[in-house]
Amino acid sequence: MPKIGDKLRELRRRRDLSGRELALRSGISHAAISLIERDHMSPSIDTLTAILDALGTTLTGFFMDLPSRLPYTPFYGASELVEIGKPQAISYRMIGMNHPNRQLLMLHETYTEGADTGLAFTHTAQEAGMVTRGAIELTVGSECRVLHSGDGYYFDSRLPHRFRNVAPGKSEILSAITPPTY
Amino acid sequence: MPKIGDKLRELRRRRDLSGRELALRSGISHAAISLIERDHMSPSIDTLTAILDALGTTLTGFFMDLPSRLPYTPFYGASELVEIGKPQAISYRMIGMNHPNRQLLMLHETYTEGADTGLAFTHTAQEAGMVTRGAIELTVGSECRVLHSGDGYYFDSRLPHRFRNVAPGKSEILSAITPPTY
DNA sequence: AGGGCTTGTTTAGTATTTTTAACACTCCTA
DNA sequence: TAGGAGTGTTAAAAATACTAAACAAGCCCT
Numbered sequence: 001m002p003k004i005g006d007k008l009r010e011l012r013r014r015r016d017l018s019g020r021e022l023a024l025r026s027g028i029s030h031a032a033i034s035l036i037e038r039d040h041m042s043p044s045i046d047t048l049t050a051i052l053d054a055l056g057t058t059l060t061g062f063f064m065d066l067p068s069r070l071p072y073t074p075f076y077g078a079s080e081l082v083e084i085g086k087p088q089a090i091s092y093r094m095i096g097m098n099h100p101n102r103q104l105l106m107l108h109e110t111y112t113e114g115a116d117t118g119l120a121f122t123h124t125a126q127e128a129g130m131v132t133r134g135a136i137e138l139t140v141g142s143e144c145r146v147l148h149s150g151d152g153y154y155f156d157s158r159l160p161h162r163f164r165n166v167a168p169g170k171s172e173i174l175s176a177i178t179p180p181t182y
Numbered sequence: 183m184p185k186i187g188d189k190l191r192e193l194r195r196r197r198d199l200s201g202r203e204l205a206l207r208s209g210i211s212h213a214a215i216s217l218i219e220r221d222h223m224s225p226s227i228d229t230l231t232a233i234l235d236a237l238g239t240t241l242t243g244f245f246m247d248l249p250s251r252l253p254y255t256p257f258y259g260a261s262e263l264v265e266i267g268k269p270q271a272i273s274y275r276m277i278g279m280n281h282p283n284r285q286l287l288m289l290h291e292t293y294t295e296g297a298d299t300g301l302a303f304t305h306t307a308q309e310a311g312m313v314t315r316g317a318i319e320l321t322v323g324s325e326c327r328v329l330h331s332g333d334g335y336y337f338d339s340r341l342p343h344r345f346r347n348v349a350p351g352k353s354e355i356l357s358a359i360t361p362p363t364y
Numbered sequence: 365a366g367g368g369c370t371t372g373t374t375t376a377g378t379a380t381t382t383t384t385a386a387c388a389c390t391c392c393t394a
Numbered sequence: 395t396a397g398g399a400g401t402g403t404t405a406a407a408a409a410t411a412c413t414a415a416a417c418a419a420g421c422c423c424t
Contacts, residue, residue: 001231002241014302016268019372029413034372041411042228044381049183056266056276058284059184061361063242074322074337081334096310096336104286104360106310106336128278128288130356132314140256152263154278154288155256174312176358178286201402211383216402223381226411371420380411387404394397 004048005039007062011055012037026054081108090115090163109173111136111165118162125157127177134171137164186230187221189244193237194219208236263290272297272345287362291355293318293347300344307339309359316353319346 012022012033019037023030028047035041036051043051045059052062081093091110111134119139130152137146139162140155146166147153155161157177165171194204194215201219205212210229217223218233225233227241234244258277267274273292278284293316301321312334319328321344322337328348329335337343339359347353 001228004227015266018370020370031373031375031414032412034374035412038373042226044224044226044411045186045230046183046224047412048227056274056287057362059245060242060285061287063240063245064361074325074335074341075320075327075329076334076336078330078332078334095312095334103308104310104358106312106334106358108312108334126281126285128286128358130277130288130290132356138257143256145257147257148260150260150290152258152260152277152288152290153256154258154281154284159256174314174356176286176288176310176360178358178360200400202400213384213403214382216404217382220403226381229382367423369420369422372418374417375415376413377415378411378413380409382410383406383408385404385406388402390399390401392397392399394395 003039004062005037008051009037011057011062015055017055022051022054026050088112090117104176104178106176107174109163109175111163111171111173113167113169114165115171116162116164119160120162125177125179126154127157127161127175128152128154129173129175132172132174134165134167134169136171136173137166138162139164185221186244187219190233191219193239193244199237204233204236208232267291270294272299284362286358286360288358289356291345291357293345293353293355295349295351296347297353298344298346301342302344307359307361308336309339309343309357310334310336311355311357314354314356316347316349316351318353318355319348320344321346 012019017025019030019033023033026033027050032041032043032047033051036043049059052058076095081095083091083093087110089112093108093110095106095108096104131147131149133149135146135148137144138153140153141159141161163173194201199207201212201215205215208215210232214223214225214229215233218225231241234240258279263275263277264279265273266276271294275290275292277288277290278286313329313331315331317328317330319326320335322335323341323343345355
């Protein structure tokens with residue numbers, strides 16, 4: 001009943017993949033992919049999962065559809081990023097402040113030497129990021145690790161988490177949170 | 183792969199429906215429902231849609247709050263980021279690949295000299311990011327601007343957009359997209 | 365023009381889902 | 395105690411998803 005074919009094909013094309021390439025990555029035959037994309041058959045959850053997986057997507061993301069938007073300016077110069085933290089300790093500079101219907105919160109975080117968020121909980125949200133400078137000790141639940149420039153993270157904000165700057169000087173993170181619970 | 187059985191049974195029980203009653207309302211046999219609920223078979227999108235329909239739910243709603251009961255590691259070392267692009271031109275390295283129910287897609291993008299995405303459209307999504315190295319010419323709708331290290335952006339992916347590396351060498355972006363339908 | 369690559373489609377056969385029908389069990393009630 | 399009406403599970407056929415192989419069309423060579 002749901003016509004997922006067009007959406008799937010569009011997704012694949014956007015990634016610049018041929019049917020055969022996607023078949024190879026997903027483990028599904030290219031014939032099946034062709035049939036699914038033209039709505040000639042309704043894939044099982046398992047096969048659709050495999051396909052979306054190879055496209056870097058999830059069932060949730062795939063089936064989600066959002067309402068409309070307004071015109072605005074998409075650019076945010078480094079100096080225009082709005083500060084929503086405490087620059088003396090931890091600076092949170094926000095990207096996308098003026099967006100009419102924000103659904104994710106993107107932050108440029110700067111930690112001064114020794115800065116520490118302490119243990120934090122949030123409602124149900126998800127958080128991802130990458131260290132771009134220095135070294136950050138990240139604790140999530142019972143796990144702990146030091147992340148250096150280029151290392152990333154992704155966790156459920158429901159778990160208690162804590163960021164601590166362990167570099168001799170400033171550290172920086174670029175992070176994203178959804179939904180934007182700020 | 184995804185074990186949707188428990189969630190389905192829980193949903194049905196919460197509505198105080200028997201397997202046969204749900205079968206009647208959905209048009210699916212009660213045997214099939216039993217098998218699906220015990221993860222003995224992977225339903226097609228059509229049949230799952232019919233079942234969820236009878237339960238007053240949608241595919242989106244169903245997959246959105248699928249419990250993430252799987253243990254996972256929130257850390258992603260720089261070398262573990264999964265490549266979903268084409269390193270010769272534009273590399274998209276994904277943070278959060280193993281997350282059980284991803285709701286945002288975070289990417290570390292590396293553009294080789296002169297790399298160009300060409301004009302791209304998406305359905306309804308939102309995208310934010312910051313240039314961390316080099317210089318990127320970003321076009322969104324009718325607007326165009328060159329972003330340097332430290333500059334950010336936030337736009338609606340429904341608008342036609344294009345990234346082009348205009349630096350003499352590699353450029354890098356750290357970006358986030360939600361929902362993860364890139 | 366003709367090979368050799370790619371692309372997406374079709375067809376026939378295999379595997380899996382889905383149905384139909386029977387089985388086993390509990391809880392009522394006569 | 396026996397029977398009916400409810401529940402969920404299993405075992406057969408039937409229908410459908412899926413695969414493997416062949417087909418057709420386009421593009422780039424020389």
